[in-house]
Amino acid sequence: GIQVEQSPPDLILQEGANSTLRCNFSDSVNNLQWFHQNPWGQLINLFYIPSGTKQNGRLSATTVATERYSLLYISSSQTTDSGVYFCAVYGSNYKLTFGKGTLLTVNP
Amino acid sequence: NAGVTQTPKFQVLKTGQSMTLQCAQDMNHEYMSWYRQDPGMGLRLIHYSVGAGITDQGEVPNGYNVSRSTTEDFPLRLLSAAPSQTSVYFCASSYSGGADTFGSGTRLTVV
Numbered sequence: 001g002i003q004v005e006q007s008p009p010d011l012i013l014q015e016g017a018n019s020t021l022r023c024n025f026s027d028s029v030n031n032l033q034w035f036h037q038n039p040w041g042q043l044i045n046l047f048y049i050p051s052g053t054k055q056n057g058r059l060s061a062t063t064v065a066t067e068r069y070s071l072l073y074i075s076s077s078q079t080t081d082s083g084v085y086f087c088a089v090y091g092s093n094y095k096l097t098f099g100k101g102t103l104l105t106v107n108p
Numbered sequence: 109n110a111g112v113t114q115t116p117k118f119q120v121l122k123t124g125q126s127m128t129l130q131c132a133q134d135m136n137h138e139y140m141s142w143y144r145q146d147p148g149m150g151l152r153l154i155h156y157s158v159g160a161g162i163t164d165q166g167e168v169p170n171g172y173n174v175s176r177s178t179t180e181d182f183p184l185r186l187l188s189a190a191p192s193q194t195s196v197y198f199c200a201s202s203y204s205g206g207a208d209t210f211g212s213g214t215r216l217t218v219v
Contacts, residue, residue, distance in 0.1 A: 001167070033206050043198060043210040086150060094158060094205045095166055096141065098150040 002027045006087055006099035013077050013106050021072040021102045023087030030091050032063050034072050037084040037101070046072075046085075077106045110134050114199050114211030121189040121218045129184040129214050131199030137209075139202045140182040144168065144195040145213075151198065157182055189218045 003026040013019055025032070034046040047054050051065040058077075063070040074081055084101040115130045133140065141156035143166075153166030157176040171193060173185040182201075186193060197214045200207035 031206055035207075041196070041213055043200075043207075045206075045208055045210075048206060088151075088206070090205055093164075094139065094156060095164075096153055096156075096206055097167070098143075098152070100148065100150040 001095070002029065002089055002091065002097050004087055004089055004097055004099035006085075006102050008102060009100070010103045011105070013104070015077060015079060015106055015108050017077050017106075019074045019077060019104070021074070021085050021087075021104075023070040023072070023099055025068050025070075025087075025089050027068070027091070028065070029089040032070050032087065032089045033096075034061055034070070035086040035088065036081075037086065039083055043086075074104075077104075079106050079108055082106045112199055112201050112209050112211040114197075114214055116214060117212065119214060119216050121186070121216065123189060123191060123218060125189050127186050127189065129186075129197055129199075129216075131182045131184065131211060132180050133182075133201040133209070134180065135201060135203075135209065136179060137201035137203055138179065139205055140176065141166070141200050141207060142172070142174065142182070142184045143198045143200065144193075145198060146195050154184065154197075186216075191218045194218045 005024045031050045047061045049063045053062045060073045086101045088098040090096045112133045142154040143151040155174040157163045199211040202208040
């Protein structure tokens, strides 16, 4: 099956700093998603981004499908951005495969 | 809209017991899926469904059964609980693949 690797595994920031999270995947995919899991466990879909760039407020994501990676940018981080960020991909069989996540801690 | 509703939120089972985790969505989504989340492992797909009457296995299907008799409901059955099934379980739904909306999760402990 498709392998998904995320880096870094942990990241600690001061409020207001910017960050970049990376997701590498091992095969061509139909789609890629980024999720945020808050400290209370709730999972939120941030982006569907099979290719190109999308922006939503302080978050943006870029996927370069031909090179099999995606980047999630967080600008002017806030404490509410803390949590785990997951990347996940699926192919034609709709089986969603997750990476192990990046644990982000934003300190005030 | 309620979104995706999972019940129960917490459950303790004895080894060998069976139970059903309920998942219901009111968004008319065709695609529904079940995941388990273990520390350091991310989420792993157990079973999924692309529509009523259609289900398929994910990455870790052993010990679990599913059925999809309606668009709204996608229950997950543990046949004979084992300590290795101690985990947090999430149900999700989407319009066409992936996961748009997650339930709030079920924390299951098997003793």
